Amino acid sequence: MKLSQVENLSDRFIAFPLNDLMDDILTDFKTEIHKFNININISPDLGVINGDRVLLKQAFVNIISNAIKFVKPISNPQIHILSIKENSETSIKIIDNGIGLDNSLDINDIFKLFVKGNNSENGVGAGLAIVKKIIEKHNGKVVAEKNTPEGLSIKVSFPNV
Ligand SMILES: Nc1ncnc2c1ncn2[C@@H]1O[C@H](COP(=O)(O)OP(=O)(O)O)[C@@H](O)[C@H]1O
Ligand SMILES: [Mg+2]
Secondary structure, eight states: OOHHHHHTOOSOOEEEEHHHHHHHHHHHTHHHHHHTTOEEEEOTTOOEEEEOHHHHHHHHHHHHHHHHHHHTTSSSOEEEEEEEEOSSEEEEEEEEOSSOOOTTSOGGGGGSTTOOOTTOOSOOSOHHHHHHHHHHHTTOEEEEEEOSSSOEEEEEEEEOO
16 A cells, blocks of 8 residues: 555545444454464454445554554453543544553554554564554544553544444
């Protein structure tokens, strides 16, 4: 996926259940999830989203592949995916208890192109920049939050319609 392709997003939005998309993604990562004994918990009520399914899959793949990459080294790897409904927006949160953010990085900078931590064994630091682009094309926003005691959460929010 190139950023230029994201730039040219046409009006291909459809409404689909986010849980279906998550099931798809988990199927793609099944081997790795089993190999590293990762406990993934997905709320059954993620709701319906209106958007470009291909691009939104790419966005959540990028987020979840990071979560998997950074929980792999720890002994009790957990990833939780849940939704939070508020008055004006609904958020999807991908929470992991992984190694957390590299000390050298500012939490807001991880969405910049080619910014990556020292402990990221593979990847060029483009994943989250693409996520930001895709989510913004859906009128949403994305932020990262440090978890206590360990790990990182990525929160993707869309305005309620
Ligand atoms: N779940 C996470 N836990 C800890 N650090 C993360 C997580 N997701 C992203 N990061 C940090 O943000 C950086 C940028 O992520 P990304 O753009 O996907 O690049 P890449 O995966 O190629 O390193 C990563 O290198 C890593 O330092
Ligand atoms: Mg990545």
